[in-house]
Amino acid sequence: MIVRAVRRPSHIAARGPFRRDAWRSPLRGPWLTSVLGAALLAGLPIVALTGLLSYAAYEPALGRNNLIGDPGPLDFYVFSWPTSPSWLYALTQGLHVTVGIALVPIVLVKLWSAMPRLFDWPPLRSPAHALERASLALLVGSTLFQFATGILNAQLYYPWRFSFLAAHFYGGWVFIAAFVLHAAIKLPTMRRSLRERRLLDELRRGLDATTPETGDSPLIAPAPSAPTISRRGVLGLTGGASLGLLALTAGQSVGGPLREIALLAPHGRDLGDGPNDFQINKTARSVGIRPAQTGDAWRLAVAGGARPLELSREGLLALAQHAYELPIACVEGWSTTQTWSGVRLRDLAALAGVAAFDELLVESLQTAGSFRRATLSPGQAGDRRSLLALRVNGADLSADHGFPARIIVPALPGVHCTKWVRRLEFKVTRA
Numbered sequence: 001m002i003v004r005a006v007r008r009p010s011h012i013a014a015r016g017p018f019r020r021d022a023w024r025s026p027l028r029g030p031w032l033t034s035v036l037g038a039a040l041l042a043g044l045p046i047v048a049l050t051g052l053l054s055y056a057a058y059e060p061a062l063g064r065n066n067l068i069g070d071p072g073p074l075d076f077y078v079f080s081w082p083t084s085p086s087w088l089y090a091l092t093q094g095l096h097v098t099v100g101i102a103l104v105p106i107v108l109v110k111l112w113s114a115m116p117r118l119f120d121w122p123p124l125r126s127p128a129h130a131l132e133r134a135s136l137a138l139l140v141g142s143t144l145f146q147f148a149t150g151i152l153n154a155q156l157y158y159p160w161r162f163s164f165l166a167a168h169f170y171g172g173w174v175f176i177a178a179f180v181l182h183a184a185i186k187l188p189t190m191r192r193s194l195r196e197r198r199l200l201d202e203l204r205r206g207l208d209a210t211t212p213e214t215g216d217s218p219l220i221a222p223a224p225s226a227p228t229i230s231r232r233g234v235l236g237l238t239g240g241a242s243l244g245l246l247a248l249t250a251g252q253s254v255g256g257p258l259r260e261i262a263l264l265a266p267h268g269r270d271l272g273d274g275p276n277d278f279q280i281n282k283t284a285r286s287v288g289i290r291p292a293q294t295g296d297a298w299r300l301a302v303a304g305g306a307r308p309l310e311l312s313r314e315g316l317l318a319l320a321q322h323a324y325e326l327p328i329a330c331v332e333g334w335s336t337t338q339t340w341s342g343v344r345l346r347d348l349a350a351l352a353g354v355a356a357f358d359e360l361l362v363e364s365l366q367t368a369g370s371f372r373r374a375t376l377s378p379g380q381a382g383d384r385r386s387l388l389a390l391r392v393n394g395a396d397l398s399a400d401h402g403f404p405a406r407i408i409v410p411a412l413p414g415v416h417c418t419k420w421v422r423r424l425e426f427k428v429t430r431a
């Protein structure tokens with residue numbers, strides 16, 4: 001009988017990056033990793049929470065608003081998205097994208113600082129060690145996935161075949177679970193490390209005074225090379241890169257002079273003429289809207305009441321007009337506040353003889369794409385500032401901004417501010 005000796009991983013010599021002495025940076029250690037971890041502990045929950053809020057803002061329980069299918073218990077927190085303050089979605093989604101982009105350098109340097117732990121040898125020492133490594137793999141994998149898909153989506157670049165929304169939604173929950181576990185396990189080490197060295201002291205130390213950390217942490221190089229940059233330098237570069245990204249992004253939501261330097265915003269800043277010169281996500285041509293559809297023959301159908309209506313644009317302009325300064329806030333993070341005027345949705349409901357309704361289904365002339373229809377809640381459709389807008393900043397809507405008529409509702413995600421509206425249906429869904 002031939003007995004083949006099976007060597008357990010612990011008896012196999014570590015090679016390449018699995019050798020502890022392959023990692024030579026004298027800067028790595030629990031202190032540096034903890035400082036970066038503390039920054040992420042402050043920033044990542046903002047990104048995760050505002051991401052979840054974005055899901056709630058779609059009002060996924062209404063009509064066909066939920067584009068990711070039924071997520072089971074994962075939408076336990078969903079509540080009716082309010083209309084006040086009108087800038088709520090501009091704030092939450094602006095924070096989601098802007099903070100996400102600004103955290104990129106910190107995430108990358110944190111990964112670099114903890115890299116030796118990803119090459120632990122032997123790879124699996126015990127069931128507890130296996131569990132820790134699995135949670136680490138989920139944390140690193142989901143972070144990279146969320147950042148990569150989120151940034152490409154915000155740049156309107158979709159190189160994948162899967163549904164971004166579904167993948168980013170479930171990826172978000174994997175991230176949240178792994179992040180909470182990781183933070184809970186590492187919090188005591190982080191607090192201890194941060195107490196051992198004061199940040200201000202470290203920021204005063206130049207290259208000459210930069211020495212390796214001491215202790216038995218596997219992050220500390222056993223055979224460090226000489227430092228080529230101080231910890232102050234690493235933190236300064238990381239923080240500077242982060243602030244630089246913040247400055248180049250924030251203007252797309254904040255507006256004002258900052259909008260001029262929002263170079264990372266995927267939308268140019270010259271997008272129409274005069275009063276219509278502000279951001280557009282989808283032009284009329286890109287979604288196949290033809291001038292013949294929006295000309296004199298266009299009619300708005302209003303259904304669901306005792307008196308179904310067919311209204312021309314002149315007919316709509318003859319109704320009471322109301323004007324409000326409201327932001328339009330896109331899921332990709334940008335927002336812009338303009339003065340919209342048109343007919344209140346609740347006036348149209350009254351005119352059509354709608355006594356009560358649970359949902360307002362809005363349909364566009366658009367025949368393709370996920371956002372050719374959207375369902376609004378009674379709170380959204382009934383707000384006095386919720387308009388079927390016909391004009392913006394005193395001029396007719398341009399074709400690209402939704403002529404002949406579009407929806408403007410305070411705090412509603414931009415994708416639900418349907419353009420080129422052709423039909424409104426007030427529905428009763430509950431007995």
Ligand code: HEM
Nearest residue numbers: 048051052055097100101146147150151165169172331332
């Ligand atoms: C830890 C990181 C992140 C988590 C947990 C997270 C979570 C989420 C969640 C749960 C949603 C809602 C998805 C839905 O409505 O089904 C969302 C939307 C979104 N996220 Fe993130 N996200 C993360 C990072 C990022 C980053 C870094 C960016 C880009 C800078 C980003 C860009 C977006 C965009 C553009 C949307 C809106 C998509 C749409 O409604 O069309 N995300 N995020």
